[in-house]
Each structure stands twice: as structure tokens, then as C-alpha cells.
Amino acid sequence: MRRLPTVSDVAEAARVSRQTVSNVLNTPEIVRPETRERVEVAIRRLGYRPHASARRLRTRVSATIGVRLDPGTDGMSGALLDRFLHSLVEQADAAGLRVLLYTAADEDAEIRTVERLLDGADVDAFVLTSTHYGDRRIPWLIEHDVRFVTFGRPWGEHDMTDRSHRWVDVDGNAGLREATTSLLARGLRRIAFLGWPEGSGTGDDRRAGWRAAMTEAGTAPEVLDELDLGVEEDPHDLGVGGSAVAELAPAGVVCASDSLALAARLALGPDVPVIGYDDTPVARALGFASVAQPLEGVAQAVLELLRSDEGPHHRLLAPALVER
Amino acid sequence: MRRLPTVSDVAEAARVSRQTVSNVLNTPEIVRPETRERVEVAIRRLGYRPHASARRLRTRVSATIGVRLDPGTDGMSGALLDRFLHSLVEQADAAGLRVLLYTAADEDAEIRTVERLLDGADVDAFVLTSTHYGDRRIPWLIEHDVRFVTFGRPWGEHDMTDRSHRWVDVDGNAGLREATTSLLARGLRRIAFLGWPEGSGTGDDRRAGWRAAMTEAGTAPEVLDELDLGVEEDPHDLGVGGSAVAELAPAGVVCASDSLALAARLALGPDVPVIGYDDTPVARALGFASVAQPLEGVAQAVLELLRSDEGPHHRLLAPALVER
DNA sequence: CGCTGGAGTTTGATCGATCAAATGCTCGCC
DNA sequence: GGCGAGCATTTGATCGATCAAACTCCAGCG
Structure with a gap:
């Protein structure tokens, strides 16, 4: 398989420096329009695509969301998670985010897995589904300053308005x-x-x-x-x-x-x-x-909460009655 | 958040070189047992974990499998894919592989997405479900020398025994x-x-x-x-x-x-x-x-076919009748 | 005329790991 | 005693990108 073009190749082709190519990709507004144009042409001509791992190594951002695939959900609503996942992946993709799955037998195993994913810079935010009463994962994530959103409100336990716990839920x-x-x-x-x-x-x-x-x-x-x-x-x-x-x-x-x-x-x-x-x-x-349940809406809200620091940290969506 | 330990930190702590630490992790058999022991102790003491992106950048192997989440499957068997996915993620994890999801509206969009994931070194093998008659993705993948396994036999089209197309299916x-x-x-x-x-x-x-x-x-x-x-x-x-x-x-x-x-x-x-x-x-x-359908078995077979180059390139599993 | 400031661009260093080649060391053999 | 083989380990380069700082122009101004 041929060697893939890198920023340097593009830079050479457009007669600019590596950094300018990088700027065109990440902060196009600081590049002079005619230079930008030249770089963009070169990118298209060479079929350049950024190397995600190299970028992650340098920036320490993986642009990947970890989602746990629950083991238990064998009920009739297993397909529910499926539909939610689909919306999430679709919208994450549009926002340049990837979705990585993981499983874990219990909460402790999950915490270890999460640690591993974070340290390996594989994932930098998590989406948790099926939170339950007295969920030990939540305090752990908060304490370790990990970015996460749960689909499901915190029942009981701590304050529902706590800004350190972002959640999206449907108003049953x-x-x-x-x-x-x-x-x-x-x-x-x-x-x-x-x-x-x-x-x-x-x-x-x-x-x-x-x-x-x-x-x-x-x-x-x-x-x-x-x-x-x-x-x-x-x-x-x-x-x-x-x-x-x-x-x-x-x-x-x-x-x-x-x-x-x-x-x-x-x-x-x-x-x-x-x-x-x-x-x-x-x-x-x-x-x-x-x-x-408005699952597309939930997925959208989850992503919004994950990305923004301002505004409300939780979102309660209204479901819709489907008459038949 | 504290800085994570790197190979160099471990090397220093164990009074060896970076490369030796790397060897302990990847080819432990070439390291003298007492040295290995010292390094392993240092790894545990510092809580070292390899940085996945750095490794991927160097080795050009992502140890990640891409799985498409189909849009259409809104039927009663949507939960089927769900259960398959769960087994796959579980077993992939045990084998040190990650599972990344993606979606695509149609086959052409999927091909573009696959290209992007490959070039970004995000994914190095694919699992395709719901293959259908005259699937354009298959020849594309074969031609571009991409490693993949389909859950579902190739119906019609090319030879079912073609070794360039690995598949697992259930004998309906x-x-x-x-x-x-x-x-x-x-x-x-x-x-x-x-x-x-x-x-x-x-x-x-x-x-x-x-x-x-x-x-x-x-x-x-x-x-x-x-x-x-x-x-x-x-x-x-x-x-x-x-x-x-x-x-x-x-x-x-x-x-x-x-x-x-x-x-x-x-x-x-x-x-x-x-x-x-x-x-x-x-x-x-x-x-x-x-x-x-024996979904755990399918997941296992899929992973085996993905990893090995020898042996058969397809597997037909027998389902089990659940009497009630 | 020279100095300041800012926009646009380039240069060198760096992220954390592995590869390839070099080095040190011990052992056996002539 | 010297030399080559082979094992264990180290060193320097590299993967592809971005960061931080430096540099080059040129306009504006006293």
C-alpha cells in the first residue's frame, strides 16, 4: 500500500510550511485567503487526511466518546439502546467525534476499564446509560475530573441540580x-x-x-x-x-x-x-x-452537554405519545 | 491532573533503558528474567499504562475494529445486533482490541467513512453485518486490501469459498x-x-x-x-x-x-x-x-478469522432450537 | 527616518512510543 | 591470547501532527 501523504507533503506541494497546513485545518481564519486556497487545493489533490493518532499524541485530545454496552439489557427495550446508539454515532460523527464501545461485568471492572481508556488517551469523555440508585461510577468520575454525561437522572443520592454531574433524561x-x-x-x-x-x-x-x-x-x-x-x-x-x-x-x-x-x-x-x-x-x-422516547433528541442533548461548559448541565426531554 | 508516567519514567525507575521497558511489554521473552521482574515492579509501582496513540503512530497498528451500526434494522431483531455487538466487544476486549462504531447512510458514504477511518489509523479491520445481494462494499474492501469479516455469507455473486472474503454465518x-x-x-x-x-x-x-x-x-x-x-x-x-x-x-x-x-x-x-x-x-x-443464533460463537469466530491468516476463511455455525 | 505593532508565516522542539542499528559482554574455540 | 557468535541492553532516529517562539513584512505614526 502506498505511503499516505502527510502535512509535510501537502506543505511542499502548496509551497508553504507544515504549520500553515495545520492552521488551514484547525484555525483557517488566521490564514490569508489566497494561501488557504492554495493549501486546500493541495490537500484535495493529494487526498491528504490527517493522521488521527499523531494528532491525539500531540494534542492529548482523542475526540472519542466511550459508551458502555450494558450486559443485562435483555428485555424488550434492548432495541432502545440500539436506537439511541445509532443516533449518537450519527450525530457524533457529524461533530467529528468517534464512538468507542466497551463492556464491563460490574462497576469496579468498569472503573478499571475507564481508567485504562483514559490513560491510553483512547477516550476523553464518557456516556453512561442505565444509571441506577447509588451508582458508584458517578462519584468516581466526578472525583477524577472525567468528562461524562449520563442518559438517566441521578435518582436519590446527590442533588439533581449538581453541576458536576451532567445528565439528559426523558420525562416519564x-x-x-x-x-x-x-x-x-x-x-x-x-x-x-x-x-x-x-x-x-x-x-x-x-x-x-x-x-x-x-x-x-x-x-x-x-x-x-x-x-x-x-x-x-x-x-x-x-x-x-x-x-x-x-x-x-x-x-x-x-x-x-x-x-x-x-x-x-x-x-x-x-x-x-x-x-x-x-x-x-x-x-x-x-x-x-x-x-x-425522543432518542435523537437525547443523543443531541448528550453531545451538547459534553461539549459545552456553559449553560445548563442537564436536560429533561418530553416524550411523545404514539397513538394507534 | 498529574502527568502520566511514560516508558522513560519506568525506565529510570527500573534503571534500564526505554527500549527494555518496551521489550518487557511487547516481547518479554527476550529480556533476562531478573531485569524483566525489576521492570514489571516499576510498572506496577508507577501505575504505568502505555499511551495507545503514541504506539499507534509508531507501529501503524490501531488494534481497533470498526463496526457499522446499521440504520435500517428497526425490525424486531434489532436487539439481535445488540447482543452480537455485546459479545463482540466483550471478546475483543479480552483480546486487547477495541471496537469503534460508525454509521453511514448508504454504501458510498460508508466507503468514504471507511477510507477516513483507515487513513486516520483509527481502525485496522472491519466487521460488516447485514451484507446483501450485490454488496458493493465487499469488492472495494478486497481491492484495497482491507482486513474484514462479514457476519453473513456472500449470497450469489462471487464464490463462497473465495479466501479473500472472510465470513461467518449461521446455518439457517x-x-x-x-x-x-x-x-x-x-x-x-x-x-x-x-x-x-x-x-x-x-x-x-x-x-x-x-x-x-x-x-x-x-x-x-x-x-x-x-x-x-x-x-x-x-x-x-x-x-x-x-x-x-x-x-x-x-x-x-x-x-x-x-x-x-x-x-x-x-x-x-x-x-x-x-x-x-x-x-x-x-x-x-x-x-x-x-x-x-449462537451470537457468542459468531463473535468468537469473527475475531478468530480476523486475526489468523491460516485455516479456513469462513465458518458456518449451527443455531439451536429453543423449545418452550 | 526609525520604531512599534500586528498579521502572516516559518522554524525547532515535542508528544510517547517502537524500530533499526550499535554496543557491551560472556563464552567457546582455535 | 585473540576472535567471532550470540545474547542482553542501549542509543539515535522516527512516526505525523501541533505548540511555542521566532521571524518577515508592511502599515502607521511621531
Whole structure:
């Protein structure tokens, strides 16, 4: 394979110095227009492309984002991460950033991996998904002054407005409120909520959205409690959630996930409207409504927060109800 | 942030030269054991980690694999790629390789991206998924002497035994044969096939597996043709496949995908056994059997083919039927 | 006329590693 | 005793880019 052209080759061809070529690439505004033009022609003619590793060595910037690929996500929303990743890579690319994947069995292993990636100058910022209660990675990253953004708010623990922790999240509360409202608008009153047991941040947030909309519509507290179902999600058995919701004989159901919605749908049949969460292919296939996360928007927000130092350090995006 | 230790720092601490430290890391067998020991102690004490970019600049090897994240895969098997990616990253990490993602809108854009990644020494090998009939990327890669492996055989076009194209694939034919045989073993005879219209490599391969098993069991050709359904898959409407398969009133159905299996299942009810393909969460949730691709095995095979120059240049793996 | 300042460009050093060649050392053999 | 072979280690150059400082013009001004 032929030797690739370097800045020096371009410099020679354009009869300028290496540094001027470098300037044309990095700070074109300080180069006189006619010189710049000459260099740009030479770049195109030689098919020059900067050598990323050489640049990284010198600048100590890798322009690469590390993203962890979670092991566990074997649920129905595995495709969710997939779509998010796709948007992220697409937009990162447009911004001249690369996306490097890594995995780790547990948090400690992840911290070691992160250390390795940072020291090797492979990666200079991280995007974390599926943060959870008491996540040990967050304080470690903050303490080591590592740039990162999480997709998911910090539940509990430290202050949500802490500027050292940048995060982007989707407003599940608003999502369920909208879902519930849409059923209320159809004249339905007895709308059940099928979610997970209390204790998970996202789950409780979604539940609260349903409660708010129902309360606003004048539902009595004891009815609300009756209609509120929290079940452990079991990918191998939809029965639990299904039979529980069938017993209530609700006029409609809003759910914390599409797989719960699937359980409800199968138990209740197509005549009782069911609304899921995440708008997975299952929802599309079975034709029930679902709350869709704006993943492109999340990806965009993540990149913006990673790059800027000013402005807000967190972003809460509204999901959209996909009616069917 | 403190300055990271370099080879020179380690060399000084161990009272040897830079090169000896480098040798301990890369070719430990040529270093005298006691010297090696001293250097290793210094490495641990200083917490030294090689600077990946510096090494890449010098060696022109990036130890990074580029993987394209497809845009289209919005079907039910999007999670498939996800699981494959996870295995790949995990195993690549164990082998000291990194995985970099990229996207591209079309094949030409992908070729340009690949060029950029290669020239920037960001990536030195590629893994391509979802190869299709007449894929222009393959000849380009071969011609430019780029190391790559595809997950998916070359359908049609050039010789499947061509050593310049390394590939790994799953034997869908064997998978459907096994699925069909398992239903035959239960005493069922009228087993339908629900797949895509003829013309797709994977689809026809799976169909052929069903045909082989059925023919072996003594099914007459005209019955076979009657039981053979090819429908366009439409994620928004399962009706087409469902009503077609219901009309046949089969004793069992084997399908080319889980979403087709879902359509069959919904149309026929839980009493007619249905077998899907890909073992997605939907199959698990609804409790129908499915042919599972051995994705960890695929990832392992991909890495083996990428690394070795000897031995076979392609690998066909057998899937496993997951009964339920 | 000479001095200052700034825009535009060039020069030399550097990032952290590995390669290629040179050096020192020990051992065996004539 | 001298010499070549072979092992272990060191030295100097290099990969391709950017940084920091130096240099060259030329306009503006007292």
C-alpha cells in the first residue's frame, strides 16, 4: 500500500510550511485567503487526511466518546439502546467525534476499564446509560475530573441540580400523564396503571404521572390505589401482570413498559385500549399506543452537554405519545 | 491532573533503558528474567499504562475494529445486533482490541467513512453485518486490501469459498430443518412455512431447510407448495401473514422470523405450535419456540478469522432450537 | 527616518512510543 | 591470547501532527 501523504507533503506541494497546513485545518481564519486556497487545493489533490493518532499524541485530545454496552439489557427495550446508539454515532460523527464501545461485568471492572481508556488517551469523555440508585461510577468520575454525561437522572443520592454531574433524561412523568390524559379524553375513567413495584426511580416517576392525571380528573384516592398495580417483570411469564390487570376489569391501561403492555393486551384483548412505553416493535406489531422516547433528541442533548461548559448541565426531554 | 508516567519514567525507575521497558511489554521473552521482574515492579509501582496513540503512530497498528451500526434494522431483531455487538466487544476486549462504531447512510458514504477511518489509523479491520445481494462494499474492501469479516455469507455473486472474503454465518437451513423435525417428531404432519417472498438469500436458505425436512418425511411436492407462504413483512400490520396462514389450518408453523411467528401465533392461538427465528424477547414473552443464533460463537469466530491468516476463511455455525 | 505593532508565516522542539542499528559482554574455540 | 557468535541492553532516529517562539513584512505614526 502506498505511503499516505502527510502535512509535510501537502506543505511542499502548496509551497508553504507544515504549520500553515495545520492552521488551514484547525484555525483557517488566521490564514490569508489566497494561501488557504492554495493549501486546500493541495490537500484535495493529494487526498491528504490527517493522521488521527499523531494528532491525539500531540494534542492529548482523542475526540472519542466511550459508551458502555450494558450486559443485562435483555428485555424488550434492548432495541432502545440500539436506537439511541445509532443516533449518537450519527450525530457524533457529524461533530467529528468517534464512538468507542466497551463492556464491563460490574462497576469496579468498569472503573478499571475507564481508567485504562483514559490513560491510553483512547477516550476523553464518557456516556453512561442505565444509571441506577447509588451508582458508584458517578462519584468516581466526578472525583477524577472525567468528562461524562449520563442518559438517566441521578435518582436519590446527590442533588439533581449538581453541576458536576451532567445528565439528559426523558420525562416519564409527563409521558404517562399524556398517555392517561389521552384515554381520559376518550371518555374512559377507570384507567389502571401497570408498572413495577415501588422503589425504582423511573418506575415511580411514571406512576406519579398517571396518578397526577387521574387525580386531576377527579379520581378518588382509594380508587387510585385499587387501580395501581406493581408487578415484578418476568420476561418468561407475562401471566402475573396479565391476570392481575384482568381482575380489575379496567376501561383502559397505561403501562410502564411495552412488555407490561403486551401482558395487559393479551389478557384484555384488543378492545380495551392499552398504552405502553418505549414504542418498541412489539407495540407497532400489535397496534397498541406507546410513549416514545425522543432518542435523537437525547443523543443531541448528550453531545451538547459534553461539549459545552456553559449553560445548563442537564436536560429533561418530553416524550411523545404514539397513538394507534 | 498529574502527568502520566511514560516508558522513560519506568525506565529510570527500573534503571534500564526505554527500549527494555518496551521489550518487557511487547516481547518479554527476550529480556533476562531478573531485569524483566525489576521492570514489571516499576510498572506496577508507577501505575504505568502505555499511551495507545503514541504506539499507534509508531507501529501503524490501531488494534481497533470498526463496526457499522446499521440504520435500517428497526425490525424486531434489532436487539439481535445488540447482543452480537455485546459479545463482540466483550471478546475483543479480552483480546486487547477495541471496537469503534460508525454509521453511514448508504454504501458510498460508508466507503468514504471507511477510507477516513483507515487513513486516520483509527481502525485496522472491519466487521460488516447485514451484507446483501450485490454488496458493493465487499469488492472495494478486497481491492484495497482491507482486513474484514462479514457476519453473513456472500449470497450469489462471487464464490463462497473465495479466501479473500472472510465470513461467518449461521446455518439457517439447519435451523429450520431442526425446527421442522421437532414438530414432525411430535406426530404433526401438516407443517406450514411462513417466510418472505423468494429472492432473499437468508429467507430462501431457511425455506430450503423446511422443505428438506418435509420432503424427508414424505410430504408430496404439491402439498409442500401449498404450505409454503411467502409474505412481505410489514411491521405495522401482521394481518397479511396471519390470515394467510390461518386459511391453511396447519398443524404447526415454522417461520423465518419471530415477528412472522408472532403473526402466526396471534392468528392461530396458542394451541397450534409455532416456531420462530432469532429467539427474541417476544418469543420468550409469548412462550413460543424459536431458533436461536449462537451470537457468542459468531463473535468468537469473527475475531478468530480476523486475526489468523491460516485455516479456513469462513465458518458456518449451527443455531439451536429453543423449545418452550 | 526609525520604531512599534500586528498579521502572516516559518522554524525547532515535542508528544510517547517502537524500530533499526550499535554496543557491551560472556563464552567457546582455535 | 585473540576472535567471532550470540545474547542482553542501549542509543539515535522516527512516526505525523501541533505548540511555542521566532521571524518577515508592511502599515502607521511621531
